[in-house]
Amino acid sequence: MSHESPHAKLIYMANQIAKFMESKPHAEGVALLASHINDFWEPRMRRHLFEVIDAGGEGLRPLVLQAAEKIKRPVSA
Amino acid sequence: MKDFIIPDRDYGTPAAKSKQMVTLTIDGFDVTVPEGTSIMRAAAEIGISVPKLCATDSVDAFGSCRLCLVEIEGRNGTPASCTTPVAAGLKVTTQNAKLKQLRRGVMELYISDHPLDCLTCSANGDCELQDMAGAVGLRDVRYEAVQTHFRAKDTSGQVNAQYIPRDDSNPYFSYDPQKCIVCSRCVRACEEVQGTFALTIEGRGFDSRVSFGAKTDTALTSDCVSCGACVAACPTATLQEKSIIDIGTPERSVITTCAYCGVGCSFKAELRGDELVRMVPYKHGKANRGHSCVKGRFAYGYASHQDRILNPMIRENISDPWREVSWAEAMEFTATRMQGIIDKHGRHSVGVITSSRCTNEEAYLVQKLTRAVFMNNNTDTCARVCHSPTGYGLGQTLGTSAGTQDFDSVEHTDVVIVIGANPTDGHPVFASRLKKRLRAGAKLIVIDPRRTDIVQSPHIKAAHHLALTPGTNVAVVTALAHVIVTEGLFDEAFIRERCDWDEFQNYAEFAARPENSPESTALLTGVSAEELRAAARLYAKGGNGAIYYGLGVTEHSQGSTTVIGIANLAMMTGNVGRAGVGVNPLRGQNNVQGSCDMGSFPHELPGYRHVKGEGVREIFQKVWGVQIDDEPGLRIPNMLDAAVEGTFKGLYCQGEDILQSDPDTKHVAAGLAAMDCVIVHDLFLNETANYAHVFLPGSTFLEKDGTFTNAERRINRVRKVMAPRNGYADWEVTQMLANAMLKQSGRAPWGYTHPSQIMDEIAMTTPSFAGVSYERLEELGSVQWPCNEAAPEGTPLMHVDGFVRGKGKFINTEYVATDERTGPRFPLLLTTGRILSQYNVGAQTRRTANVAWHTEDLLEIHPHDAEVRGIKDGDYVRLASRAGETSLRAKVTDRVNPGVVYTTFHHPDTQANVITTDYSDWATNCPEYKVTAVQVGLSNGPSEWQKDYAAQAAYSRRIAAAE
């Protein structure tokens, strides 16, 4: 299966990370999810993620949304 | 070119390991050696070579030739020095009238049944029989043998039944029985060193002969895996490299490192003039201890293969034919294009891929190119698609992204878990060392969907084989932890001292949950609960426990989670920090470890330091004189996504064939096709080059200086054996490209004149390499990082007095089923792997005689699954997944369980990655190669995609005729 749009793929990836972090104590999970995305996602990917979040975050697991404010918004390059 | 002449004498018998020392006298000289040493070896230590034929120091003594006789004061007779151990106070005589006479008698017997064609024999100058005839002063042979093994016809003209013609079936060595002295060195080498047991001595007395298994077996059709150990051990011309027969004996040698797998074997490249005559495993190589496999020993012919491209080529569009140009023109063209992209689309629109096949110095320069010339962090490496979860998982739990042991450690192991690795095929020399340990009594647990050779082979049988359903590693590993926790098998003292006890409590609570018990997970994993419990008990309580794992662990949606789970197991059982234990990733390609160490990943600078760290950036900013981007760059899959989306336009890809090796070929092709400048730097027009605008010819490991870092963190020297056929070593090509771009933007050029200067820069900037330099490597032979002030000789074992990260960290490993599931349309699970004779995408090994063993990729399918589909062995079948379809031949075998099919990915025509999907590891995006839901059915021939692909490939490989 190929993910058609870049958004669908990023939603999928963010949710995958969330599923791992969900087995941790909540606050830790939120913090680690955010730092994982900050550490490994290039600004373009984070920008797309914020497009999804800003549009209501449809399809994202709650933990991703809860971590959103800790995820760095990319400065436009 | 430097000539390294290192004394490589044969001590006759292996070194004894005892710490107890014994002093004796040999020919009037005192010598002190470890207890258990043979008299022969003790004599050799003081430079006395006792004549010998059946002894060699790679195998245990056998005592059959009786040439090595000595006299011992106060003992009767003339014992064989190879089988007689030293004892305190012995007085040994190795040469006197009686011994001389006895030895001549022995030699006479040998020579009477040996052809006297020394002058034209291929072993002339390299034959121990010849040497010994000289050493014992043999001047005439008093009797003529009536019966011989070497005359095709006997004296009365009858056909000689004892004569066996030469067996030339193996592409690399020949077996000529007429020259055999039946010393059994080959048989012992095959058993003791290689562990294959392909050779036996058949018959007795005069009738005894060396044989490749059954009478009908030739060298090629036997169990022989062509490792060459027997060839190296043979004292005569009987087993000999064909290259020696063709060329003659070598006259000089250079020590270097195999460029195939992560074992990193040391070799002596033996040459005559500039011609490579043979590669012989180097006895003092610390990874291989004198052993090798078929790839490193024999499969180097690709270096001189006619397909190799030796001149740079460019083209405007990928639909144009290639045009050969000068290096200057190629650089001008490339720099202009890349600069044009940067000017138009910004500095983040280009990037690089470093190679795990190239040297550390080359990988370092390629990531420097993107960071300091392109000014972004868009660098990634093929390690992404194999071991990135190792970096993440071990970094999180233990604190370093590397294996904990050296290979020697296996000699102290009592219980070995091999999970998701196929060492006999993927890491053969390590497998031989492992098998040796298993034959000595260590226990083995294999966790793999497929019955790999290590599960059962001559004299080896795994205590437990957990044949799990692909994709359920995490469930199995967590269930093992469940048993260890709930049955109280953990090592509390170790955990309290070395880890955080509260964190362990938390993890223990998680693992102990009923849903993680082997009974609950059995349905999911297909592994019997009882078997799993037994395995857990064995690992926890069976003595030194070591875990070795491979791509079957990492290449999953939950690859990183499994690595974490493995580290958890080792920590909770106290199996870290000493010889014989540990967590050991078996790296695929030769320099996977090194390319990761060198900052190839987009988020970290060399030495695994995140780009967000200001202090770290500062170090490099000072040395490089540029500002370094503080945001992580794109990983390979992200680059391709960005390319399809239109924001990524230019890629420099060194020594890596992403179109063939990365999953979801169609997506990769779309990404490449969307770029404006793809630069492929490789030996051959690989599959990726079909989409390239620039082709820069690469150099082989034989043609450059540098270093590789193997799976045990060992930095080994690669030495230039011959001049690069393409004109430049790869590091020089990267530098030319950097300088062409720097010139265009008016910046100062790089000025490296030798790779040692690059290593000096690495040492200067990267603490774990601080003590590494070419001089140091020259001194020590090789060194395992960290190598710095605290560990000037390097670090064989990690985490000895505490974890690198401080306290070992337990992290919960929740099982999340992959979304790649079977269903009515795709009811089978495909998993992939590799085989011994081929290497990765096969670009090199397919261009050698190794194809004798593997001419095409085959699909392994269980008889039951085959039968319901009407598939017979050898049928052409169609293999389809949600991503695409291809076709190949089926091999019906019960090595795989029902419901599972398996193939290799060595041949581009098969295009196994058309099938694999773009699912990937949650933490690192390492693709999920190891699980794909598929359907298999009979087919008539290549799929549409294969035909289209073949046509496109042929079209795009056109090279315009030179004017």
Ligand code: SF4
């Ligand atoms: S080449 Fe290796 S496997 Fe083959 S017979 Fe010789 S030692 Fe055994």
Ligand code: SF4
């Ligand atoms: S083939 Fe060579 S090593 Fe083997 S028994 Fe004959 S002479 Fe010895």
Ligand code: SF4
């Ligand atoms: S391929 Fe691996 S095991 Fe074989 S010789 Fe090379 S480094 Fe050694």
Ligand code: FES
């Ligand atoms: S070398 Fe000692 S018996 Fe042959």
